Amino acid sequence: MSAPWSLTTLALFALSAHALWLLGAPLPAWLLAACGVGALPIARAELRPPRLAPLGLVGLLLALGAITWGACATDSRVWDGFVAWGATAKWLALDGSLQQPAFTEGPAYLQSRGYPLLQPALLAQTSGWLGPLGGRLLFPCLWLSMALTLARALHARGANPRAISLCVAALALLPAFTEGREGAADSGYADLLVAALLTHAAAALLAGRALPFALACLLLPMAKNEGVVHGALWIGCAAARGGRRLPIAGALGALLGLSAWAPLQARLVAAGAPAGTGWLAQLLVPIAALAFGLGLSLPRWRLPTVLASCGLVVTVVALSGFAASSLGEAFGNLARLQVPWADAPRIVGRVLYESIQPVKVGVTFLLPLLAAALLRRRGYALGDAGALLAAIGLGLAAIAAFVTLGPPQLIDSFLHTGVDRYVAQWVGVAWLASGALLARLAPAPSAT
Amino acid sequence: MPVVTPKPSRISRISRWAGVAPAWLAALLLAQVAFGLLRFPQGSIRKRGEAITAARAAGPLWHFPHADGETKRLVAWLARAAPPDEVIVYDGPGHGLMEALAAVLAPRLVAHVSAVGPDGTALGRRVFAGSPNGEPAAGRIGVVDATDGSELRWTLRGPQ
Numbered sequence: 001m002s003a004p005w006s007l008t009t010l011a012l013f014a015l016s017a018h019a020l021w022l023l024g025a026p027l028p029a030w031l032l033a034a035c036g037v038g039a040l041p042i043a044r045a046e047l048r049p050p051r052l053a054p055l056g057l058v059g060l061l062l063a064l065g066a067i068t069w070g071a072c073a074t075d076s077r078v079w080d081g082f083v084a085w086g087a088t089a090k091w092l093a094l095d096g097s098l099q100q101p102a103f104t105e106g107p108a109y110l111q112s113r114g115y116p117l118l119q120p121a122l123l124a125q126t127s128g129w130l131g132p133l134g135g136r137l138l139f140p141c142l143w144l145s146m147a148l149t150l151a152r153a154l155h156a157r158g159a160n161p162r163a164i165s166l167c168v169a170a171l172a173l174l175p176a177f178t179e180g181r182e183g184a185a186d187s188g189y190a191d192l193l194v195a196a197l198l199t200h201a202a203a204a205l206l207a208g209r210a211l212p213f214a215l216a217c218l219l220l221p222m223a224k225n226e227g228v229v230h231g232a233l234w235i236g237c238a239a240a241r242g243g244r245r246l247p248i249a250g251a252l253g254a255l256l257g258l259s260a261w262a263p264l265q266a267r268l269v270a271a272g273a274p275a276g277t278g279w280l281a282q283l284l285v286p287i288a289a290l291a292f293g294l295g296l297s298l299p300r301w302r303l304p305t306v307l308a309s310c311g312l313v314v315t316v317v318a319l320s321g322f323a324a325s326s327l328g329e330a331f332g333n334l335a336r337l338q339v340p341w342a343d344a345p346r347i348v349g350r351v352l353y354e355s356i357q358p359v360k361v362g363v364t365f366l367l368p369l370l371a372a373a374l375l376r377r378r379g380y381a382l383g384d385a386g387a388l389l390a391a392i393g394l395g396l397a398a399i400a401a402f403v404t405l406g407p408p409q410l411i412d413s414f415l416h417t418g419v420d421r422y423v424a425q426w427v428g429v430a431w432l433a434s435g436a437l438l439a440r441l442a443p444a445p446s447a448t
Numbered sequence: 449m450p451v452v453t454p455k456p457s458r459i460s461r462i463s464r465w466a467g468v469a470p471a472w473l474a475a476l477l478l479a480q481v482a483f484g485l486l487r488f489p490q491g492s493i494r495k496r497g498e499a500i501t502a503a504r505a506a507g508p509l510w511h512f513p514h515a516d517g518e519t520k521r522l523v524a525w526l527a528r529a530a531p532p533d534e535v536i537v538y539d540g541p542g543h544g545l546m547e548a549l550a551a552v553l554a555p556r557l558v559a560h561v562s563a564v565g566p567d568g569t570a571l572g573r574r575v576f577a578g579s580p581n582g583e584p585a586a587g588r589i590g591v592v593d594a595t596d597g598s599e600l601r602w603t604l605r606g607p608q
Binding site: 059062063066070073074077079084087090091093094101102105107108109110111161162163166167169170173174175178358362364366370371434441442 | 485558
């Protein structure tokens with residue numbers, strides 16, 4: 001059901017596309033289809049949709065219908081989906097090449113110059129087959145991939161089928177993605193792609209599967225600028241929980257993804273001028289995250305590895321290896337120690353508010369916290385679900401840090417329409433954490 | 449002596465039905481799903497339907513709801529008249545409404561006025577030089593004046 005949009009398909013497509021672009025070649029119109037076929041042997045398990053109880057199925061189908069209608073009825077009706085992500089997709093739909101003046105010439109107008117190209121490239125490919133509106137089926141497919149990943153991961157954990165359906169219905173009917181606002185599933189923003197990838201990473205971590213974890217970490221930097229931070233968070237959390245295979249796989253995936261995207265981004269931002277080698281510093285981010293997480297898990301090596309990883313982070317910040325983006329500016333301000341502390345309380349307050357905003361996310365982030373508190377009170381360890389909670393907590397802290405350190409003139413804009421989207425990127429992870437924790441609190445079977 | 453089993457309360461029956469314990473967590477989960485279902489007709493269907501209807505009616509002007517009449521006329525004209533192989537030139541920082549105009553015109557090339565060469569071309573293409581009111585260009589180039597960001601104006605300028 002979700003195989004054409006599986007993680008393997010996306011990773012094959014992303015790697016091929018970035019390799020072709022780095023070589024100066026255009027993307028053939030059949031590339032995504034070929035990657036879908038190529039991924040079948042690995043993604044075959046995803047062909048069978050997970051079984052859902054009626055309530056979960058109804059919630060899923062209702063939301064899927066609304067999102068599909070919203071996505072395919074018109075071009076993006078929300079600002080950034082139209083002016084940034086959608087416009088780039090229209091350029092790529094011409095011939096799949098980055099050799100067009102819009103990408104190579106500085107005076108050419110491209111609002112989203114330097115934005116990651118994975119979603120626009122996917123949209124360009126699907127639009128090539130199905131037309132500009134039909135191609136937007138991409139968005140309901142990505143959304144479905146997130147919801148089905150949640151269901152599959154909870155089934156694999158042995159959760160109660162009805163509890164799984166309730167979690168899926170809760171995620172499916174969440175206004176943050178189902179209603180047509182900024183960042184919603186049909187808005188054309190890349191936040192949905194990030195949310196799907198974060199959910200894949202969380203599911204892989206819960207199942208201890210190294211390949212999907214590596215692929216999610218590979219794809220995150222190619223999906224959105226903050227993906228490099230998300231990848232680092234997952235690598236750090238996976239390493240801190242113990243075990244080597246998963247975090248090392250994640251770090252290798254992120255290194256591969258950044259090696260493909262960061263030089264291309266530097267070239268796009270330079271628009272014909274020499275791109276330099278500053279982007280190489282970004283490669284230190286996953287290494288620093290791995291060292292930090294491993295250091296936390298090894299009591300004897302804790303201090304040296306944590307200090308070494310902090311040194312790497314300082315190096316990344318000092319080298320200013322990030323492209324001219326809001327994230328790059330945030331790292332630049334950190335390097336210059338320009339921290340507007342006065343704004344920090346209202347920014348942190350906004351992040352906390354958006355994570356409990358009843359009309360957007362409801363109890364999405366509250367429920368796993370309550371379930372975790374209950375488990376701890378009863379003396380149980382949280383297990384792998386604890387790593388998901390840690391990732392969510394660090395993700396929310398990263399949002400607050402980014403908005404605080406980012407461009408000062410954009411703080412109000414981020415608070416108005418950014419923070420809610422960034423928080424919503426974590427809803428799939430939160431419902432996965434809830435389902436995993438609730439599975440351990442399941443009621444005893446009734447006596448017959 | 450018969451064993452008396454206490455009748456389970458409604459909330460504990462909900463907990464068993466949902467497969468979630470304790471009961472208050474099950475209630476919280478069910479409340480979230482119920483809220484989503486109750487909100488769905490209004491939030492996901494009616495509002496979306498209204499937005500789709502309005503967006504179809506507005507066409508390329510959907511992203512210019514607060515623009516003045518002259519800006520709207522200019523956007524509609526450029527979307528209709530600008531040929532795909534010519535470059536549309538603008539002046540100004542390129543923020544605000546210029547972002548939406550470039551997206552409306554995509555994949556037609558939009559370039560800053562500084563790219564116009566002495567031969568009147570920009571980035572190897574002819575510069576679009578029409579006029580919404582039919583005024584002859586007479587060797588001049590058309591420029592979208594986006595200095596303000598909240599309004600767009602069309603000007604015909606002589607060679608740079």
